[in-house]
Amino acid sequence: MMERHKHLLVPLAQGIVFKRLMSYAKPHWKWLVIAFILLVGGTSAELLGPILIKIFIDDFLTPRIFEFQPLLILGIGYIVLHLTAAAMNYTQLLLFQKIALKIIQQLRIDIFAKVEKLGLSFFDQFPTGGLVSRITNDTEQVKELYVSVMAIFVQNIVFLIGVFVAMFYLNVQLALFCLVILPFIFIIMQLYRRFSSKYYAEMSEKLSQLNARINESIQGMKIVQIFRQERRMNKEFQKINQEHHEAWFKSIKLDGLLLRPAVDFISIMALVLVLSYFGIMSLNSPIEIGVLYAFVNYLDRFFEPVNQMMQRLSVFQQAMISAGRVFRLMDHDEIGPEKRGEGKHLISRGEIEFKNVTFSYDGKQDVLKNINFSVKEGETIALVGHTGSGKSSIINLLMRFYHIENGEIFIDGIPINQYDNQELRSKLGLVLQDPFVYVGDIKHNIRLYDHTINDEQVINAAKFVHAHPFIERLPKGYDTILGERGSTFSSGQRQLLSFARTMAKQPKILILDEATANVDTETETIIQQALEKMRRGRTTIAIAHRLSTIKDADQILVLHQGEIVERGTHLELLNEKGLYHKMYLLQQGAEKLEEISIE
Structure with missing residues (x-):
């Protein structure tokens, strides 16, 4: 401890x-x-x-x-x-x-x-x-x-x-x-x-x-x-x-x-x-x-x-x-971050800005150093970098899971510590690399005790993310009971359920934490189609493992040891011949080796 x-x-x-x-x-x-x-x-x-x-x-x-x-x-x-x-x-x-x-x-x-x-x-x-x-x-x-x-x-x-x-x-x-x-x-x-x-x-x-x-x-x-x-x-x-x-x-x-x-x-x-x-x-x-x-x-x-x-x-x-x-x-007084100040603010556009954000988990070693970037309404920004570069830490701070000691984060021009938890968490949709599935039926897992979401909305959310076809094939459809952590489902099916869970709440900001990292190629195609629909009209921040999935991002931030070392579009970063270019070449080489071994 x-x-x-x-x-x-x-x-x-x-x-x-x-x-x-x-x-x-x-x-x-x-x-x-x-x-x-x-x-x-x-x-x-x-x-x-x-x-x-x-x-x-x-x-x-x-x-x-x-x-x-x-x-x-x-x-x-x-x-x-x-x-x-x-x-x-x-x-x-x-x-x-x-x-x-x-x-x-x-x-x-x-x-x-x-x-x-x-x-x-x-x-x-x-x-x-x-x-x-x-x-x-x-x-x-x-x-x-x-x-x-x-x-x-x-x-x-x-x-x-x-x-x-x-x-x-x-x-x-x-x-x-x-x-x-x-x-x-x-x-x-x-x-x-x-x-x-x-x-x-x-x-x-x-x-x-x-x-x-x-x-x-x-x-x-x-x-x-x-x-x-x-x-x-x-x-x-x-x-x-x-x-x-x-x-x-x-x-x-x-x-x-x-x-x-x-x-x-x-x-x-x-x-x-x-x-x-x-x-x-x-x-x-x-x-x-x-x-x-x-x-x-x-x-x-x-x-x-x-x-x-x-x-x-x-x-x-x-x-x-x-x-x-x-x-x-x-x-124990280690309470999660809560709202500060008076007034009730609403998230309407979903614009995000990080301003001079420095962060440390243990108070000794900074995992983020002077992070600055902004995302306009409806734009998609991708975060790439090696393991430990600070990508997930940016997401954690945006979700207000941790206190920010240095710098500020704004949503729609208002510091996030001025939003109450209900407004912040209802307008931010998070999809994790390893989605958590609860014991219970599929409708329960998509609705998550939110009784304002009716069965029709549950089904519409599943159709929206292309989860409906595989759910319909199950013996009891939406009433099928899942085991602990959804162990009887594939990783791709669990991911589609988490997409449906997120879209049922209609968030203004979509956060994707390597959402396609643990799925096969065939399922990835379905998931990419779902992601493309989910991003329309929403501000999106995506942590990307496979660089080929973020070519169409409006902006890509390359992180290294807690700092943003490169930023730009996919083509701009390739032309810079920097860290992003090296990462892309390594992945392209790995993909070609996979194709050869399959043949």
């Missing part, structure tokens, strides 16, 4: 993370209040049970008084309390879980919306798998915090308070003795949080690396197999997986030491304290068996929620680490 993104690995303070997580609960405060009231009611009903049993033992069983009516009332009261506690606890748990799921739903929407606003400079350098891990795995861990931790913690804390209230009701002195165990439990929790946070942070990071490696391997599986890199990729995957396993195992050992065993030891000591107290008291005066039963029962009930909380403390720690990673991403 690049230096400027390393802060995304730095964990946030848990207090800050917890406060932000709780802020997501504010819209649901009414239902939370209802759930809390039910929780207190259910807990109170549950805690009254041992007191009724204490009354039965001390007031009826020990003195052998068995009056039917009082015993019946006591028995019915105990059953009603039990049923009331069950109903209230079920309802409050259901409410807490429903609220938790709504909170996670909103959190996922927020983080995905944030990712969509990030500039392309972020995606250039942040691993895709790591990003997916934060949106899916980390939010899933946060969901566990709300679903299985927060509700349990709230319920058990209320229950513990109720236990101590009941203990003080039975015996104040012994209840005060039992308070001594609370600091020990608190110390165990703090020790666990301190050591486990490091292990869980390492686990989350290794899981992100695993996802990144899986994503990279699957996306590039053809390269992996053709270059026989399976063994190397497998070893690298095993190494990261082993590191993830080791971090996980450290956390398991910590869980085994500080969770259940430590709490069990404290519970045994507390039980010894209570029994010793009653034993000493029995030497001087008689003790009430009902009080002894109730105290032992409450002590057992006290450690049951403590054990539940301790066991979920590991989930809590994982969730806090994951939430910190999510919030780090949400706080």
Whole structure:
């Protein structure tokens, strides 16, 4: 990961993370209040049970008084309390879980919306798998915090308070003795949080690396197999997986030491304290068996929620680490360029001007140096040059994918930073060398969720770019489902679909990024016919790989190491005998060699 993104690995303070997580609960405060009231009611009903049993033992069983009516009332009261506690606890748990799921739903929407606003400079350098891990795995861990931790913690804390209230009701002195165990439990929790946070942070990071490696391997599986890199990729995957396993195992050992065993030891000591107290008291005066039963029962009930909380403390720690990673991403300020200034400007003619534009991706090495050119309405300008000369960078800046630090770009005489994204992106049509096709039917891929484009317009766009004939031959026509990235279609068919997608929006400016680079000769003829129709009446900027395809361009810019070194028409540049002339001769020679080899 690049230096400027390393802060995304730095964990946030848990207090800050917890406060932000709780802020997501504010819209649901009414239902939370209802759930809390039910929780207190259910807990109170549950805690009254041992007191009724204490009354039965001390007031009826020990003195052998068995009056039917009082015993019946006591028995019915105990059953009603039990049923009331069950109903209230079920309802409050259901409410807490429903609220938790709504909170996670909103959190996922927020983080995905944030990712969509990030500039392309972020995606250039942040691993895709790591990003997916934060949106899916980390939010899933946060969901566990709300679903299985927060509700349990709230319920058990209320229950513990109720236990101590009941203990003080039975015996104040012994209840005060039992308070001594609370600091020990608190110390165990703090020790666990301190050591486990490091292990869980390492686990989350290794899981992100695993996802990144899986994503990279699957996306590039053809390269992996053709270059026989399976063994190397497998070893690298095993190494990261082993590191993830080791971090996980450290956390398991910590869980085994500080969770259940430590709490069990404290519970045994507390039980010894209570029994010793009653034993000493029995030497001087008689003790009430009902009080002894109730105290032992409450002590057992006290450690049951403590054990539940301790066991979920590991989930809590994982969730806090994951939430910190999510919030780090949400706080990232590498936002894509947006509109500046007031007023609403519209693109009507499509005239373009680059004025003294210098640009760098990393802030160190300039990939464009003092670029100046203009394109009039309806003209076609072609960009040519060797790989890395800056052609795609010009397109990226025109599409406003990156911030411009030096120089300005104008459309219709207005700086592009004064157009809002909706106007800019709707009037600029981009066709890439490797078109992206989504899972779904053909109509969906051409329309792209724009429901203002009806089926007739979809078909007309396909006819316009000569995609209609091959679509009609498909078994289900425009309703044919495409696989991931359109893998069942040829590169030429995918390109024609991207043409139709662009023309369905009727852009004023057409941007072609080596649109014919990956297609065969026969398909190229069809595509060239489509391109010729698409360019009519539109300002066009074309990155050209094959120079023979741009002979009719109004102007050709030759780029070399980020600078425009030549400009003119096809014939003018050939007559100059410069870099363009050399490139043209090399391609002509290659084409002649291909013709000879075919013959």
